Amino acid sequence: MSSALLARSGLSLDRLASFIAIADAGGLSAAAQGDAVRQSQLSRQLKELEEFFGAPLIERRRGVFRLTAAGRALTEIARPTLTRLDDFERHCGGQLTEVHIGAGESVLVWLLTPKLKPFFDDDPTLALTLHNLQSEDITRRLRDGRLDFGLLRRSAVGSGYSSLPVGAVEYALFVPRAAFPKGQAATPAQLLSQVPVAVLEGNSTVSVALADWAADNRVRLNVRLRCTSLVQAAAAVKGLGMAAVLPVWAKSEFNDEAVARLSLPALRELAMPLRLVWSRRQAAIRPFMTGLARMLASALAGATSRAVSTVESPRTPRRAAGIDRREPRS
DSSP states (O other): OOHHHHHSSSOOHHHHHHHHHHHHHTSHHHHHTTOHHHHHHHHHHHHHHHHHHTSOSEEEETTEEEEOHHHHHHHHHHHHHHHHHHHHHHHHTTOOEEEEEEEOHHIIIIIIGGGOHHHHHHOTTEEEEEEEOOHHHHHHHHHHTSOSEEEEEGGGOOTTEEEEEEEEEOEEEEEEGGGSOTTSOOOHHHHHTTSEEEEESSSOHHHHHHHHHHHHTTOOOEEEEEESSHHHHHHHHHHHOOBEEEEGGGGGGSOTTTEEEEOOHHHHTTOEEEEEEEEHHHHHHSTHHHHHHHHHHHHHHHHHHHHHHTOBOTTOOOTTTSSOTTSOOO
């Protein structure tokens, strides 16, 4: 290391950590979270770093926050350095190792979380933080090191990443069994002509597919609730007696005696291969990630295959309500 670098003041781990906090938050005020003293400290540390390196690290324009080329370069140097030091300090002190995973809410709630207990049981030093994020945010955070892993559809995985398959996101129509005619089978068209429906707001692929199917089958959907997440739609099925299109693995939310899962041809086209994704650069910084990735992918792939195998046929009679009780459960 250059002796000149060490001889000058203005560079420290604390200043680098503050700069990363500013970059992640998108500005000084956001990083300070309303604390005027903290904002003043962050501003001073940022200025000291800029003076040390002799280059501006952020663009200073009213209402706009953007890192300069030098600022982006410094984050790429500082973040892995701080991550490695943090991991080393935690290891030496016998502390927990923090791992960050990003995915959509339904993936976190229904696919990932139910499979985590064995990981905690096997490794008492593992601590996870789950981030509910859109695909764009997941890829951005994987790239800059704020996430260790992401769960993404295969088409969203770009270059520079490693990934493993964890199955596919497949959808089914969830309908309260109370809506079925007693002692008779019922088609989805018959059911959705009568049962109130919960859908995602806007033009989501799930909502569009259901609307297209309804138009093709001359069914007038009784949409009574528009939701911002599939988890909300599942709550409407469970608590409000509505029907909704949900990922097959949402079955864990429901009692099989109370809610039926029906397949629709239109929903098969929505099936998307899902992959566990991580940055090769991040794995080089944290070598344990590759082994953990294999274990996570194996656990999640098993969960998706079991969930898909239990989707019911919409015309399969169950003695009282159109569904066979002998279907496998998991």
